[in-house]
Amino acid sequence: MIYGVPITHFLIISTLMFFIGIYGFLTRRNLITILMSVELILNSVNINFVVFNRYLYPDKLQGQFFALIIVAIAAAEASVAIALIINIYRRFTSIEVENVSELKN
Amino acid sequence: MGINVLMFYIFSAVILVFSILAVTSRRILRAAVFLLFVLVATSGYYFMLQYQFLAAVQLSLYAGGIVVLIIFSILLTHHISHKFELPPFIHIFLGILVTVVGSGVSIVTILNFPFKATTNQPIGTDMSEIGRQLMNTGSNGYALPFEVISILLLAAMIAAIIIAKKGK
Amino acid sequence: MINFTYTIWIPLVPIFIFLLTGLLGSRFKPLVSGIAGTAGLFFSFILALLTAWKYFFVIGTTNGAFQTIIAARTTWLQFTDKLSIDMGVLLDPISVMMLVVITTVSLMVHIYSLGYMKGDGGFARFFSFLSLFTFSMLGLVVATNIFQMYIFWELVGVSSFLLIGYYYEKPSAVAASKKAFIVTRFADLGFLIGILLVSYFTGTFDFAKLTDIHSSVFGTITSASFMGISAMTWAMMLIFMGGAGKSAMFPLHIWLPDAMEGPTPVSALIHAATMVVAGVFLVARMFPVYIFHAPEALTVIAYVGGFTSIFAAVIACTQFDIKRVLAFSTLSQIGYMMLALGVSGYGGEHGLGYMASMFHLFTHAMFKALLFLGAGSIIHAVHSNYMYDMGGLRKYLPVTHITFLIACFAIAGIPPFSGFFSKDEILAAAWNHDKLLFVVEYIVAGLTAFYMFRLYFGIFWNKTPHYHHEPHESPMTMTFPLVFLAIASIFTGLIPFGSFVSSDGIPFKSEMQFNIAIPSVIIALIGIFTAFIFYKKENLIPDKIVASLGGFYRTIYNKFYIDEIYLFVTKRILFNLVARPVAWFDRHVVDATMNGIGNTITFTSERIKGLQSGQLQQYAFVFVSGTILMVLFILYYIS
Numbered sequence: 001m002i003y004g005v006p007i008t009h010f011l012i013i014s015t016l017m018f019f020i021g022i023y024g025f026l027t028r029r030n031l032i033t034i035l036m037s038v039e040l041i042l043n044s045v046n047i048n049f050v051v052f053n054r055y056l057y058p059d060k061l062q063g064q065f066f067a068l069i070i071v072a073i074a075a076a077e078a079s080v081a082i083a084l085i086i087n088i089y090r091r092f093t094s095i096e097v098e099n100v101s102e103l104k105n
Numbered sequence: 106m107g108i109n110v111l112m113f114y115i116f117s118a119v120i121l122v123f124s125i126l127a128v129t130s131r132r133i134l135r136a137a138v139f140l141l142f143v144l145v146a147t148s149g150y151y152f153m154l155q156y157q158f159l160a161a162v163q164l165s166l167y168a169g170g171i172v173v174l175i176i177f178s179i180l181l182t183h184h185i186s187h188k189f190e191l192p193p194f195i196h197i198f199l200g201i202l203v204t205v206v207g208s209g210v211s212i213v214t215i216l217n218f219p220f221k222a223t224t225n226q227p228i229g230t231d232m233s234e235i236g237r238q239l240m241n242t243g244s245n246g247y248a249l250p251f252e253v254i255s256i257l258l259l260a261a262m263i264a265a266i267i268i269a270k271k272g273k
Numbered sequence: 274m275i276n277f278t279y280t281i282w283i284p285l286v287p288i289f290i291f292l293l294t295g296l297l298g299s300r301f302k303p304l305v306s307g308i309a310g311t312a313g314l315f316f317s318f319i320l321a322l323l324t325a326w327k328y329f330f331v332i333g334t335t336n337g338a339f340q341t342i343i344a345a346r347t348t349w350l351q352f353t354d355k356l357s358i359d360m361g362v363l364l365d366p367i368s369v370m371m372l373v374v375i376t377t378v379s380l381m382v383h384i385y386s387l388g389y390m391k392g393d394g395g396f397a398r399f400f401s402f403l404s405l406f407t408f409s410m411l412g413l414v415v416a417t418n419i420f421q422m423y424i425f426w427e428l429v430g431v432s433s434f435l436l437i438g439y440y441y442e443k444p445s446a447v448a449a450s451k452k453a454f455i456v457t458r459f460a461d462l463g464f465l466i467g468i469l470l471v472s473y474f475t476g477t478f479d480f481a482k483l484t485d486i487h488s489s490v491f492g493t494i495t496s497a498s499f500m501g502i503s504a505m506t507w508a509m510m511l512i513f514m515g516g517a518g519k520s521a522m523f524p525l526h527i528w529l530p531d532a533m534e535g536p537t538p539v540s541a542l543i544h545a546a547t548m549v550v551a552g553v554f555l556v557a558r559m560f561p562v563y564i565f566h567a568p569e570a571l572t573v574i575a576y577v578g579g580f581t582s583i584f585a586a587v588i589a590c591t592q593f594d595i596k597r598v599l600a601f602s603t604l605s606q607i608g609y610m611m612l613a614l615g616v617s618g619y620g621g622e623h624g625l626g627y628m629a630s631m632f633h634l635f636t637h638a639m640f641k642a643l644l645f646l647g648a649g650s651i652i653h654a655v656h657s658n659y660m661y662d663m664g665g666l667r668k669y670l671p672v673t674h675i676t677f678l679i680a681c682f683a684i685a686g687i688p689p690f691s692g693f694f695s696k697d698e699i700l701a702a703a704w705n706h707d708k709l710l711f712v713v714e715y716i717v718a719g720l721t722a723f724y725m726f727r728l729y730f731g732i733f734w735n736k737t738p739h740y741h742h743e744p745h746e747s748p749m750t751m752t753f754p755l756v757f758l759a760i761a762s763i764f765t766g767l768i769p770f771g772s773f774v775s776s777d778g779i780p781f782k783s784e785m786q787f788n789i790a791i792p793s794v795i796i797a798l799i800g801i802f803t804a805f806i807f808y809k810k811e812n813l814i815p816d817k818i819v820a821s822l823g824g825f826y827r828t829i830y831n832k833f834y835i836d837e838i839y840l841f842v843t844k845r846i847l848f849n850l851v852a853r854p855v856a857w858f859d860r861h862v863v864d865a866t867m868n869g870i871g872n873t874i875t876f877t878s879e880r881i882k883g884l885q886s887g888q889l890q891q892y893a894f895v896f897v898s899g900t901i902l903m904v905l906f907i908l909y910y911i912s
Contacts, residue, residue, distance in 0.1 A: 059225040061247075068162060
């Protein structure tokens with residue numbers, strides 16, 4: 001643990017980062033910026049895992065390994081998302097999120 | 106105030122300020138760069154918490170891989186100097202509402218929760234230990250997730266290639 | 274005990290023929306349906322004769338009276354453990370007699386229709402409807418309980434609707450069939466209420482229990498009364514209302530003249546011999562109830578019958594359409610039958626009216642059917658219904674001429690033809706009971722002779738108009754029934770009817786009362802002679818009389834404007850005051866509510882449709898806020 005910094009400070013930071021990411025997801029109109037907000041969310045979760053591991057269960061390794069796995073998954077997901085965005089751009093010539101409303105009605 | 110407390114506050118400030126800027130910036134390239142700063146500060150956190158391997162992975166994969174990918178895709182699909190218009194006010198309002206309420210609820214819960222410190226001895230997290238655990242199948246062993254992740258990455262690669270290639 | 278279960282086939286064979294010819298008739302040549310119908314009915318006719326022979330002669334009387342035999346019965350609908358509707362066959366003197374009448378007349382009409390309806394497009398349909406009607410009528414007369422009779426009553430109404438409206442492309446025929454159905458249906462409302470009242474007070478629908486004079490089912494009704502008239506009298510009056518509708522008593526007679534729009538064999542079957550006597554049969558069937566528990570109703574019945582007979586006889590003297598004259602004649606004769614029942618007592622000689630009514634029903638069926646079929650033969654030859662298109666036909670239609678003449682003698686009441694005997698019994702019963710009614714019927718007898726012979730002389734004698742095609746005698750299928758019925762009209766008068774049918778089942782002998790018989794013959798001869806002078810040769814006497822009567826003649830010719838009064842009441846009063854507001858309410862309140870509900874739902878769904886916008890961020894927003902709300906709920910509400 002880190003002397004002087006209680007666990008709640010870390011958790012508050014990660015919570016704020018999480019909700020800022022959600023704000024970005026709900027507000028942004030460009031698909032790539034939405035992707036960036038998703039990365040923010042994933043990062044905040046990562047911080048949470050690591051902090052819990054260090055402060056509450058220092059004799060175990062779950063948190064760190066899971067954070068590793070999340071990083072790998074985020075990388076994979078970002079690459080597929082970018083591929084999709086490129087496809088959408090080819091079809092609509094713009095990547096506004098209003099164009100992908102095929103589920104309408 | 107110890108140096109680590111100071112480091113903590115610096116990193117926290119960087120994270121919060123730049124993440125807010127990243128989600129509200131009107132130029133897309135600037136948003137990407139702000140995201141980069143957030144990721145670097147996060148890896149600073151990991152260094153502070155003495156998870157060096159994880160911090161290195163964060164820097165190389167996230168900051169060096171994903172953000173580069175994002176910037177490439179921006180360049181492929183956009184005018185970089187294009188300024189976004191603001192979203193409609195109702196979206197902003199609802200977004201702020203959700204953010205404030207959600208974070209309020211979570212923070213209040215966190216503050217009220219009794220976290221118990223533990224006196225277990227920390228386990229070492231140097232490279233050799235991590236390497237051994239990645240191949241281990243006993244307790245603390247992560248051979249299975251390792252294999253699953255490798256298959257996932259393969260699948261993602263194939264998917265990305267197929268989706269992104271030009272059709273006939 | 275002889276087994277009478279086979280009698281169930283008497284009504285069942287026609288209904289099978291109906292289904293067969295109705296469903297499959299179009300696949301074969303039309304004549305096949307005709308032959309099938311006639312053959313089926315011939316089978317029923319033989320069975321009916323067999324039943325009558327067995328009932329009257331082989332079994333005969335037991336303890337001096339003819340027994341009521343229930344030949345078959347099955348419970349159809351059970352209301353409570355005491356009250357149920359059964360379906361069955363009941364044999365007693367009047368129902369056996371009616372079986373004979375119905376099957377005989379129906380068989381003659383079937384044979385006649387083979388010739389009359391030949392070449393018509395709906396030939397198969399006609400025969401299937403005839404079978405349906407015969408089935409309904411047979412079921413009505415053998416009903417074991419009053420509800421079964423009501424069910425068949427309605428079936429008879431439907432069959433007559435189908436048959437009157439047979440020429441469905443003629444608007445006048447459609448209007449006539451609707452009129453017949455609506456008027457009789459309206460009368461049936463009274464009938465149903467009467468049935469319900471009777472069953473409420475007596476607790477049973479069964480005829481055997483109701484008409485058994487020793488039964489105790491009437492014990493509870495002595496105190497119930499409404500407006501000074503006992504409940505039972507109301508009930509029986511309402512039941513008579515149903516009978517009055519079917520038998521076309523005044524003022525529910527309006528449908529019968531219009532019903533002549535149907536083909537002539539239909540008029541012969543339905544409107545002369547069978548359906549219109551259903552009302553008389555109903556009163557006869559319920560006669561013990563009338564005598565002992567509602568004698569005032571019998572007085573009303575007698576006066577209604579008497580009034581109808583003179584009313585119709587007067588109108589018949591002015592009509593020119595053959596079938597209309599015969600229709601009004603039927604009204605008049607049924608008035609006779611109702612009157613005879615109304616003046617009757619119970620038991621032995623007192624029940625003379627009852628016996629006379631049934632006797633007249635029997636003989637009237639024969640000669641009236643003969644008259645209608647003969648009229649059909651004439652219409653077939655001349656292609657017109659109107660007397661001014663006819664004349665001097667005795668040269669061209671010999672068989673029709675002779676049989677028609679025999680029927681005219683029968684209806685006028687000239688001995689030894691059958692009408693004399695039956696009409697005489699009725700006059701005797703009236704004389705013994707109510708002198709006013711006797712006088713009315715006496716006058717009607719004279720009028721009957723007059724208008725029938727006016728018809729006869731006008732058709733077969735008088736001036737011969739110019740015919741486009743020379744009229745020719747009808748084919749054998751049409752003349753055979755005429756001859757058969759003529760023989761029946763001559764000889765049925767000689768049956769000692771009192772030995773078979775009487776009010777209490779005990780046979781009695783009725784004597785010829787010469788103080789009544791001789792004056793009735795005299796007035797009939799006066800009527801015939803008057804008609805002879807007016808109509809045998811062409812002359813101006815009728816026109817002078819018409820001119821002198823002026824407006825009075827016109828009123829009679831227009832049937833006393835009864836139809837116009839009905840139309841006025843219906844259109845002005847019922848439609849405007851009742852139907853129009855109700856229709857307004859239905860359109861603007863009920864429909865508006867339904868439309869309002871529909872519109873509200875459509876509006877709401879349009880609004881809700883916006884939820885499915887396809888916008889990703891909207892979905893995410895709902896998702897996140899829903900999660901936060903749930904967390905709040907769990908944190909603060911549950912714990």
